[in-house]
Amino acid sequence: MPAATSHSEIVTRLRESIADVRPRQVAALPFALPEIDRRLADHGLDGAALHDIAPAAPSLSDDAAATLFIAGITARLAAAADTRVLWVVSRFDLYAPGLEQAGLPPGRILFAEGREDKDVLALMEDGLRHGALAAVVGEVRRADMTASRRLQLAADAGSTPAFLSRRWRRQGVCPLSELSAATTRWRIACAPSERLPAPGVGRARWTVELVRQRGGNPFSLLVEASDDTGRLALPAGAQHRAAPAAGATARAA
Amino acid sequence: MPVDDDPGACSVPRGGNWRPGARWAREGARDRLGVAAEATALPLHQQPTMRELRRRSEAAEHPFKGRQHAPLAATVARAERAEAPAPPLILAHQIGNQQLIAAACPAALALGLVPGMAVTQARALLPGLDIRASDPAADAVVLDQLASHAVRHWTPTAAISGADGLWLDLTGVTHLFGGEERFSARLLGFCRRLGLTARVAVAGTLGAAHALARFGGQPIERIEVGREAQALAGLPLAALRLTPEALAAATRFGLERVGDLLPLPRGPLARRLGLASVRRLDEALGRVAEPIVPVVAHEVPVATLRLLEPIGTAEAIEQVIRDLLADMVEQLRTRGLGARTLVLALDRVDGSEQRLAIGTVRATRDAAHLARLFHLRIERVDPGLGIEAMRLAAPRTEPLGATPLGGTLAGDVGLADLSTLVDQLAGRAGPTALFTVGAVESDVPERATIRVEPMASPQGWPAWKRPVRLLRRPEPLSGVVALLPDHPPRRFTWRGHAHAVVAGDGPERIHGEWWRRDGEVWAVRDYFRVEDEAGARFWLFRRGDGVDGATGDLSWYMHGLFG
Structure with a gap:
């Protein structure tokens, strides 16, 4: 082995050597936002892997923001693949008109209701292995390492992206503190929108925090919420501003 | 306004405490009891409500609500309860330019309203008559169902006779029901339970049975083989299933009863009434054989396997299911059907039976897919001491033609079928666990959504901002x-x-x-x-x-x- 000139060069070479081990069959889904895409290892979300998404706080509005974040991603996937998204829940409190405004009309979703987390995970796995869906979304309260590894394998086998929405169980215990085999882990929080010159609520903003990703570094970003086709945007005029919320960032994933 | 003629008293009544329109000052003031008496004297539907009687404790009715006037509704209900015997019922049908009675209930028949009478005449005779339109298609459907029930339960050979009858071939089956008489009695009881009035005739020929059932007069008529001529002699000629022209000709010649035809020479009879009429007579008397065209019941595809030795392991059961499915798929393919429901019956050694049922969201003949659906249920089987026979039936099928494969052959992967996934998930979580949410035309948010079937693509909602x-x-x-x-x-x-x-x-x-x-x-x-x-x-x-x-x-x- 030739003498490595620097630490980063070694890392680059090692990365190239393992890049062939896992052949890519599915193109990554870019966010079409260079700010996010260039920081992701695959320059987008892996289309055959598991992604964990959790609200930053145990409040229902952060939970709604995380739901809309997933809805925006899956809306673009469903529109591109022209099939449906399987959305598995254990307690149905989604409001379908709201999902339609995030880009998922009723003809693009298939809801499944399991009795408990175990059923939700089993239904997700079936949907992932089938391979005809645009994406599979599951809402669980807890999923251990084994469950997430099974989902990751099923997503790989069916070439279907899986989104595991982890909801808060206890105050003070972040759902992302549980170990997971997910490729990326996201934490979403609501952020104040820009004040309009007239009375009214502006376009929603979120603090999107990538807590962990395979082969890349975590980051945090303030974005404008996804529109009716599921596309995020950057706040105008503050392109390179770091997220203001520091408390969540400091916690280890 | 009453005019006070007495100038000595105060110029206004009651010493000036006078208010225009005061109740005591009105023309012919009435007291409460008098008003109540007047109100009760009115016919029920004109009686005022409590609100109109100034009883403010009663809430006002909404003027546009589709509710009936409360006292009137009560009257109607009481009237219905009091008048227990319903008005006579007739069914009307249109013949040319006039409405004729197609059928009449016994009460109407007793009043002289017979089928064939004009509806206007019947209405003039009896104003309160209940007249409804006759529906021959629905009658035919009911008769068809009765025929298939007969084929399944009573005799292998049954046929529909006219618009209102059934022929059952009882040859060799009556001993299963305790003889012809008991069978006829059971048949009558069955029809009574269904709400049908029936008459049964047992005879050696189709024509004689047809005639006796319609013109015999008794609920159960039985004649021995060979005695058709005596039994039919007193019946009118219409019993012989003659054409209307032949019947008209017979009336012209003064022939009214079947017995009138018997002594006549056959040649002139055939010349006057037509050869078909003579043939009908011969068929009724048993001189000419008349074939019966039986109703063929819809056959459910069934595959059965009897096992040499009882099996008890899940692998063995799955193997048998695969064999049964291969047989079933072959049957379905030859008939051009696809299965929507499959029922697997497993007979255990101890004589008990277990059933597994699967349903599919779309008709299918895909053996691998069906085997996967059974695989999810196989843990519910309790083999006990072993299973000795398995039977697979497809009670619900739909036509399924060949499936085009064009895209696949051209190398285009295309869209995989989501219906197989829906079946699989429904098999795991239950049929109600899968759904799509559709729109309801309501502005109230919690009423705007409804769960619809999983593969539907319903309409969306208006674009008002809604939460997720x-x-x-x-x-x-x-x-x-x-x-x-x-x-x-x-x-x-x-x-x-x-x-x-x-x-x-x-x-x-x-x-x-x-x-x-x-x-x-x-x-x-x-x-x-x-x-x-x-x-x-x-x-x-x-x-x-x-x-x-x-x-x-x-x-x-x-x-x-x-x-």
Whole structure:
């Protein structure tokens, strides 16, 4: 082995050597936002892997923001693949008109209701292995390492992206503190929108925090919420501003 | 106004405490009892309601509500209860330009309303007659169902006779039911339980049975083989299934009964009434054989396997299921069908039977897919000491032609079929666990959605801003500070947390649906979309429009969350 000139060069070479081990069959889904895409290892979300998404706080509005974040991603996937998204829940409190405004009309979703987390995970796995869906979304309260590894394998086998929405169980215990085999882990929080010159609520903003990703570094970003086709945007005029919320960032994933 | 003619007294009645329109000053003032007596003297439907009688304790009825006038509704109900015997019922059908009676109930028949009479004449005779349109197609369907029931339960050979009869070939089957008489009695009882009036005739020929059942007069008629001529001799000629022309000709010649035909020479008879009439007579008397065209019942595809030795392991059962499915798929393919429901019956050694049923969202003949669906259920089988026979039936099938494979052959992967996934998930979580949410035409948010079947693609909703999560029940807010009538709140407390609002949109006014409940007649909800200082966005509403107290009590509720 030739003498490595620097630490980063070694890392680059090692990365190239393992890049062939896992052949890519599915193109990554870019966010079409260079700010996010260039920081992701695959320059987008892996289309055959598991992604964990959790609200930053145990409040229902952060939970709604995380739901809309997933809805925006899956809306673009469903529109591109022209099939449906399987959305598995254990307690149905989604409001379908709201999902339609995030880009998922009723003809693009298939809801499944399991009795408990175990059923939700089993239904997700079936949907992932089938391979005809645009994406599979599951809402669980807890999923251990084994469950997430099974989902990751099923997503790989069916070439279907899986989104595991982890909801808060206890105050003070972040759902992302549980170990997971997910490729990326996201934490979403609501952020104040820009004040309009007239009375009214502006376009929603979120603090999107990538807590962990395979082969890349975590980051945090303030974005404008996804529109009716599921596309995020950057706040105008503050392109390179770091997220203001520091408390969540400091916690280890 | 009464004029006071006495100038000595005060110029106005009651010493000046006079008010225009006072009750005591009105013309012919009436006391309460008198009014009540007058009201009760009126016919029931004209009686005033409590509200009109100035009884303010009674709530006013909404004028446009589709409810009947309460006293009138009570009358109708009482009248129905009192008049137990329903009016005579007739069925009418259109013949050319006139409406004729097609059928009449026994009460109508007793009053002389016979089939064939004009409906106008019947109505003139009996004004309260219940007249309904006859529906021959529905009658035919019922008769068809009866025929298939007969084929399945009584005899392998049954046929439909005319518009109102069934022929059952009882050869070699009556001993199963205890003889012809007992079978006839059971048949009558069966029809009575269905609400049908039936007459049964047992005879050696189809024609004789047809004639006796319709013209015999007794509910059960039985004649021995060879005695048809004596039994039919007294019946009218119409019993012989003759054409109308032949019947008219027979009337011209003075032939009225079947017995009139018997002594006549056959040659002139054939010349006058036609050869077909003579043939009908011969068929009824048994001189000429008449074939019966039986109804063939729809056959359910069944595959059966009897096992040499009892099996008990899941692998062995699955192997047998695969063999049965291969057989079943072959049967379905030859018939051009696809299965929607499959029922697997497993016979255990101890004589008990277990059943597994699967359903599919779309007709299919895919053996691998069906085997996967059974695989999910196989853990529910209790083999006991072993299973010795298995039977697979497809009680519900649909036509399924060949499936085009063009895209696949061209190398295009295309869209895989989601229906197999739906079957699989429904097999795991239950048939109601899979659904799509469709729209209902209602502005009230919690009524705007409905669960529909999983593969449907329903219409969406109007583009009003809606939250992604809706609380199951709106939760009341406390400590709300808001300007009336149409400003979003400045601050509110929800679930113990105080929120200071920095921006708000609204109101979006949603009116109650007055046609559903009395309480929603005037109800109004004003919805606001607000954002608090931490960036959380809520969907709130206020009951009432802030001006009119009848529209709501101005309480505030949380209903949903925007991300």
